[in-house]
Amino acid sequence: MRFPACVLLALALSAPVSAQASASTRDSGDAAHLFAYWPKKGMEDRFDQGYRAHLRWHREKRDPLVWYGWYVYDGERAGMFIDGSFGAPFAAFDRRVDPAGDGADAGRNVTPNADTAFRASYRLRRELSTGVPLEQWRPSKSVQVFHYTLHPGTTQRFEAVLRAARAALQGRSDVPPHTWYEKLVGGAVPQYMLMIARDDWSSYDRYPGGLDGLLDDPTHRIDLAGAVAEVRAETWNYRADLSLVPED
Known part of the structure; x- marks a missing residue:
């Protein structure tokens, strides 16, 4: 309806x-x-x-x-x-x-x-993320957003890749927070959304984003290629004047 x-x-x-x-x-x-x-x-x-x-x-x-x-x-x-x-x-x-x-x-x-x-x-996947700035009411000036659409039945393979990527990111101070969300309703599934907080374009010089550069294990690269049907990336610019952040 x-x-x-x-x-x-x-x-x-x-x-x-x-x-x-x-x-x-x-x-x-x-x-x-x-x-x-x-x-x-x-x-x-x-x-x-x-x-x-x-x-x-x-x-x-x-x-x-x-x-x-x-x-x-x-x-x-x-x-x-x-x-x-x-x-x-x-x-x-x-x-x-x-x-x-x-x-x-x-x-x-x-x-x-x-x-x-x-x-x-979507459902936030805290165990796959390195930070949750939006949940803590700390939006960045922009956000780099990846949409990963998976082949049916490949969720476990893909999440194994995400756990490996998270381990590679932990302890690095030069990388902005990575937040993962799993789509529940509202379009193609299984689908995951990655949001990377960005405050300026110079941050892309230090770290371009995406999963490929985080995977050293050939098995994880094979799993990524086998699980992902499509990936799209875009930038969202934050508008504080079109947002409502409640007072504490």
Whole structure:
């Protein structure tokens, strides 16, 4: 069943609450929810203005979730806006306040200026990662994002490669944090997303990213080649003015 874009946004941004609604949700869970939009041609500024207004609505409602906003800088999806919530439990999305009001505000301020591109949910894989800056509310100026789509039945081989890569990265101070997410719903699976925090282009001189340069064992190289059906890479530029980071 297809839902109108305003309903999707309402579900995306509705604030979860608990007995202590004002308590911080920072790094309290492993859910990562992404929602993406194509601003309509010629309406990019209006989209940004409307999205800021909608974030104000959530701030006034004391939404305890963090919401990051990025624009895709390069690749096939350049120009797409992606917002995401990280670090809360999946159960947080079962409890919302004023969903009707949320949907109404989104319908006024956001969805008239954009088309829904996708929505997807991931699970943070802490044991495969070297850092979790988004879960700790420390977004970088940009993020290098790899999407690895696997052949069916190769998950164990691929994760063995990731464990080897993590071991190679540990103890290196010249490498930015690597955070791995496993897609649960919202497109092709099995699929994994790697996010590498970047603060400037000079960091690519020190470390270009990707798995190939981290694997010395020929077996791991064979496993990587045999498991991965496709890999895509892109850069997401962080927009602090289109993000909501709750006050502690």
